[in-house]
Amino acid sequence: MKILVIPTTDWLRHPVPNRLNFIFDILAEEHAIYVLNFHLKQFDGLPARTTRCTLVDGDAFSPAGLSSHYLLNGPAHLKKIREVVKREKIDLILSSNILPSLVANFAGVPVVFDYLDHLEESAAIYYPDSFVGTVVRTGVAVLSHFNLKRARAVITVTEVFKQYLQTLGVKDVTVIPNGVDTTLLHPVPKEVAKQNLGFSGPVIGYLGSLEYWIDLETVVKALPSLPDVTLMIVGPGLFTDYGETIQHLAADLGVTERVQFMGSVPYAELSGYLSAMDIGLNPRKPMKMNEYTVGGKVFNYLSCGIPVLSSRTEALEQLLPTEITYYDDQQGFITAVQSLLKDPGDAEQHRAVAERFDWHTLAATYADVLKRVAEKKK
Structure with a gap:
């Protein structure tokens, strides 16, 4: 498969790698994985992790704010996503971001959404007890629900999340929990x-x-x-x-x-x-x-x-x-x-x-969901 990943944050320099980093570095051993990489100003100067994935730089601007970064770069992200999909003959897009996921819906290939967090609440938490937080929460809720309903399939992390998504009318939901690389994290005396x-x-x-x-x-x-x-x-x-x-x-x-x-x-x-x-x-x-x-x-x-x-x-x-x-x-x-x-x-x-929750086991299940969606397209 050829997959374009739209991650939640800076792929290389965010100090805490998330599930997509682990899963797609494993899947890159057998599949062609492209990642739309965001250069977030907050992480400038931090050391970059290694990755097996091919990075695609899509940013045109580097503002200081997190929300402004995605708002200002929306047109550039849409252009880059469509360009990569066409040039690399991408089979599907895996997305877990909010605004970039919105433009990905218009790239001409199926989208699978990884709903790893309650996005409307997690986005608003950066603006505690403020009017801005209320606006952000409402806006993210509208965009997230649109993305979820447009997605060909949704992957989430718990059964509780699955039940919540089903109340929104999302039908194709697969639970793949978070995990750990047990080969890297092990007991020390x-x-x-x-x-x-x-x-x-x-x-x-x-x-x-x-x-x-x-x-x-x-x-x-x-x-x-x-x-x-x-x-x-x-x-x-x-x-x-x-x-x-x-x-x-x-x-x-x-x-x-x-x-x-x-x-x-x-x-x-x-x-x-x-x-x-x-x-x-x-x-x-x-x-x-x-x-x-x-x-x-x-x-x-x-x-x-x-x-x-x-x-x-x-x-x-x-x-x-x-x-x-x-x-x-x-x-x-x-x-x-x-x-x-x-x-x-x-x-x-x-x-x-x-x-029981090793990333290698979870990545195999993840690949099964993506293959199912890609085969439906064909």
């Missing part, structure tokens, strides 16, 4: 990992972007009741000041020394950081985008053999009802941390759960 990073004593850790849909407030507020515990935060702040908010909260509670920000870490080096954690955290605020989806960090923790403690969300509890531990409030979090530090469970069993 815990004491060695802690020593390498300068930690001693119990460590609870968060991996991921620092944004307002994360609930690190509950975690930091619990630290005074967990006097020997250090919180390690691995990941960048991308578009908001949420990391600064957490730093201020830690200072107010007198636990600054026990909240360690490690910054962005390359995926291939994460094993040494995750293995230093005694517990991996998935703290989420109660909102639709968190209830409906399951991110990859849960599988990253499990792949390194560490137990996972998560706020209770509908989609995750449906996917992993007994394999991880859940909490409902601050006291429940404290109790669960104390319990898991005493009995973290079997590292091999945690690893076995992750192996």
Whole structure:
């Protein structure tokens, strides 16, 4: 197959690779994969990842704002998409973006939409409690629903998302969850990992972007009741000041020394950081985008053999009802941390759960959906 991928963000320089990076680098071993690459100004200067895919540069402008980038480049994206489709004889387009997906509908080939997030809510979260956020949410909802209904097929990450999409009238929906590269993320002896990073004593850790849909407030507020515990935060702040908010909260509670920000870490080096954690955290605020989806960090923790403690969300509890531990409030979090530090469970069993969600297995299922759509076209 010849596939044009329209990703969610900068393919090479976004500090956190997402599912499309993993899946299509695997599929590129057997198929011709072209990627419409966005040069987002926020990531200028960050190191570029390697990829097996062929990149297609479609931007004409490089404004500072995320929304303005896609708005200003809409005509250029449409021109480049149609040019590549014609020149390379593309069989189908796989898209997961909002405005570029809109113009992709007019490229003359089938579109499969990867709905990996509750887009209207995740787009508006960058403008918290503002009129702009309301406008963005409404606009993204209209565009997303149009793209979903025009798509030949939709792939999403959870059964809860599938049910939501069906209420919108989307009929052809396949669930392919997020996953992990278990060959890259693997257990490192815990004491060695802690020593390498300068930690001693119990460590609870968060991996991921620092944004307002994360609930690190509950975690930091619990630290005074967990006097020997250090919180390690691995990941960048991308578009908001949420990391600064957490730093201020830690200072107010007198636990600054026990909240360690490690910054962005390359995926291939994460094993040494995750293995230093005694517990991996998935703290989420109660909102639709968190209830409906399951991110990859849960599988990253499990792949390194560490137990996972998560706020209770509908989609995750449906996917992993007994394999991880859940909490409902601050006291429940404290109790669960104390319990898991005493009995973290079997590292091999945690690893076995992750192996069920290896990207190579998921990529094969993904390819089956794309082949079905491409064959219908023929």
